[in-house]
Amino acid sequence: MTTAQKTLACGHGWQVSDVICTAVAGDRPFEEEHPSFCVAAVTRGTFRYRTSQGTAMLAPGAILLGNPGACYECGHEHGAGDRCLSFHFSPAYLERVVAELPGAKQLGFADPRLPPLPALAPLLAEAEAARETCTGDAFEELALRMAGAVAAAATGSSTTARTPSRRDQKRVAEAVRLIELNAERPLSLTELADGTATSPFHFLRTFRHVAGMTPYQFLLRTRLHRAAVQLRTSNAAISTIAFDAGFNDLSTFNRRFRREMGEAPGAYRARRIG
Structure with missing residues (x-):
């Protein structure tokens, strides 16, 4: 076996x-099924x-596309080894996403890959x-x-979000309050979306549009802010503050x-007055 796979995360x-x-070149390709x-x-x-769907040469930045039940082979005639970040979606999951994209109603990929696209670079x-x-x-x-x-991208649909309605803004405000009240515990995207009676995909797009960041980014900012306040106002151990804020x-x-505040927690605490 020349392939090693490690699950990073999963959900419904x-x-x-x-x-x-x-x-490497010379290794015989073997057929697999998505x-x-x-x-x-x-x-x-x-x-x-x-x-x-066809045959394609894939390089860094490209995206391999596979449909359920489709057989495939990968070969390395021109170079040794590769590494991919592989996302797998059930038909029901992807169907819910496609249903919310204007003009993208076909469930399934017609091409074997997407070339490196500037629009996808930040997400990748x-x-x-x-x-x-x-x-x-x-x-x-x-x-x-x-x-x-x-x-x-695969269907040529536009992902431009419509201007959030007042109801959308109210839903985001409710989600923000939910995060603020429960930031110390795990909060999934599904739980937040359910709390606003919207689909996860619609909720995520709307939250990013209204708040300027994703729900997960807002959750992290909330936790870090609370930890920073505690570092300056209490004598609790740094580990205690971290766990109380919601970090595992x-x-x-x-x-x-350090990434958010520009210095380590200990150095940040050492600069407090008094």
Whole structure:
């Protein structure tokens, strides 16, 4: 076996895996079958992908597209090994996403891949960063955004969001309050969407439009702000403050705090007055 796969995160109807292939030129390709819709972002290496939609050469930045039940082969005639960030979606999951895209009603991919597209570059970078920093909590949103962006790009649909209505703004305000009241515990995108009686895809787009960031980003900002206040106003251990704020481990808290505040929690606390 030349392929190693590690599940990074999963939920109802979706899964994200880190897939590393070590095949070299001369290795015989073997046929496999997509168990669900597959959207795999190539992050390293090149390979040939053959499936029922056609044959394509994939390189970093390209996205492999697979339909449920479709057989496929990957070959490495021109280079050794590759690495992909592979998103898998159930038909029901992707159907709900496609139903909310203007003009994109076809469920299924007609082409074997998407070429590297500037519009997808920021999202792919976010996903790869989440993989490298082991930020599994971020993948629920990233999976939904990936499904919507790729479905739109594959069908030529527009992802331009309409101007949020007053009802949409009210829903976002309700979600913000829910996050503020429960920031110390796990909050899934599905739970937040259910609280506003909207689909996760519609809720995510609306929240980003109204708040200027995703729900997960807002949740992290809320946790970090509360931790920063506690660092300046209490003598509790840094680990206690991190866990009370909702972080599962100290290393993740330290890394995110430094990125957001520009210095480590200990240094931030040391600068308090008095």
